[in-house]
Amino acid sequence: MSETLLNCLQYYGAAAGAIAALIVSLDLGRRPTGWAFVIFVTSSVALIGWGFLNDEGKGIGAQNLILLAINLIGVYRYLIRKKPVHAEAGA
Template sequence: MSQVVLQCLQYYCAAAGTVAALIVSLDLGRKWTGWGFVIFVTSSIALVAWGFLDDKAEGIGLQNVALFAINCVGVWRYLLRRKRPG
């Protein structure tokens, strides 16, 4: 894989993860937190791709398979699930 592509994936993941963490940590409400988790999902997808395309980063890829699932739960919980009445 091209080193340029791998480097772009790395920088995207770093930036997206930082922005998502900031959004979630600010606790601006369900909608904002949900969108923070959407950004985390994109970051996890990019890190899985990078982890399996770079010979030396397989551990990051495997870790982000699990983080992808966790972040999908966050999207479901904050954006897709109907809030229970009462």
């Protein structure tokens, strides 16, 4: 595998994960948080690729398989699922 491609996957995965974490931490609302989870998904995919194509990254690849599932749940919850309507307090 090309060393350049592996470096791109590794650094994109790291940078995208950091950017997504920043967006989530800013608590900008449901839609921006949902898009942060989309960025997390791309980060996980990149790090899965890097982990399993690289001789030294199997652990990161395995970890990101689990994180991919978690991030897909986040995309579903924040971008796809309709927000549940809760009964007003005291009603």
